[in-house]
Amino acid sequence: DTGVSQDPRHKITKRGQNVTFRCDPISEHNRLYWYRQTLGQGPEFLTYFQNEAQLEKSRLLSDRFSAERPKGSFSTLEIQRTEQGDSAMYLCASSGPGGIDTEAFFGQGTRLTVV
Amino acid sequence: DQQVKQNSPSLSVQEGRISILNCDYTNSMFDYFLWYKKYPAEGPTFLISISSIKDKNEDGRFTVFLNKSAKHLSLHIVPSQPGDSAVYFCAASGTSYDKVIFGPGTSLSVIP
Numbered sequence: 707d708t709g710v711s712q713d714p715r716h717k718i719t720k721r722g723q724n725v726t727f728r729c730d731p732i733s734e735h736n737r738l739y740w741y742r743q744t745l746g747q748g749p750e751f752l753t754y755f756q757n758e759a760q761l762e763k764s765r766l767l768s769d770r771f772s773a774e775r776p777k778g779s780f781s782t783l784e785i786q787r788t789e790q791g792d793s794a795m796y797l798c799a800s801s802g803p804g805g806i807d808t809e810a811f812f813g814q815g816t817r818l819t820v821v
Numbered sequence: 822d823q824q825v826k827q828n829s830p831s832l833s834v835q836e837g838r839i840s841i842l843n844c845d846y847t848n849s850m851f852d853y854f855l856w857y858k859k860y861p862a863e864g865p866t867f868l869i870s871i872s873s874i875k876d877k878n879e880d881g882r883f884t885v886f887l888n889k890s891a892k893h894l895s896l897h898i899v900p901s902q903p904g905d906s907a908v909y910f911c912a913a914s915g916t917s918y919d920k921v922i923f924g925p926g927t928s929l930s931v932i933p
Contacts, residue, residue: 748910748923797864812864
C-alpha cells in the first residue's frame with residue numbers, strides 16, 4: 707500500500723462546470739476526511755466519513771458540494787456549478803481504527819483551478 | 822473564529838541552531854495535538870503528536886511541549902537542518918478524534 711491516493715492531481719475547469727475528485731485511502735483505514743486548503747492557510751475541514759457513513763459536514767460545504775464513500779472504501783467529492791472561489795487544493799486523509807494515537811495520513815491533493 | 826493559531830507566518834533559523842515554532846489554541850475541549858510538515862506540492866505529513874495528559878513528547882530531533890493552562894504548545898527542532906525547511910502546521914482534535922483542526926501554518930527556512 708503506497709498511501710492515500712488522489713486523482714486527478716490537477717484540474718482546470720470553467721466556471722459553472724461540475725467536477726469530481728476521487729480519493730483512495732490506505733487499506734483498512736475506516737476514517738476518511740476531506741479538507742480544503744487555500745494559499746497561506748491551513749487545511750480547512752470539509753467532511754468526514756467513518757466507513758460509509760458521513761458523520762460530519764462543515765458549514766463551509768455548500769449545497770453544491772457532495773461527498774460519498776460507497777462501501778466504505780474510496781470516496782468522491784463532487785462540486786456542482788463551480789465558482790472561482792472554489793479554486794483551492796482539496797486534500798483527502800485517512801486514519802485507521804484505534805484510539806487517540808491514530809493520526810491521519812494525507813494524500814498529495816487535487817489542485818482545482820476554476821477559470 | 823480560528824481555534825488554532827500560529828501567529829508567526831514565517832521563521833528563519835541558522836543550520837544547527839534550535840527552531841521553535843509556537844501554537845496557541847482556544848478550545849479547551851481539545852485533547853490531542855499534532856504537528857504536520859508540508860513541502861510544496863505535497864500533502865501534509867504527520868510529524869509528532871502529544872496527548873493532553875502529557876506535557877512533553879520527544880522523537881529524535883523533534884520535541885513538542887504542551888502547556889494546557891496557557892493553551893499553548895511549541896515544537897522544538899534541534900539541531901535544525903536545511904531539509905527541515907517546510908511549512909509546519911499545528912493541529913488539534915477532541916477526544917473522539919473525529920476531525921483535526923489546523924492552524925494557518927508557519928513557514929520555516931533553515932539557512933545553511
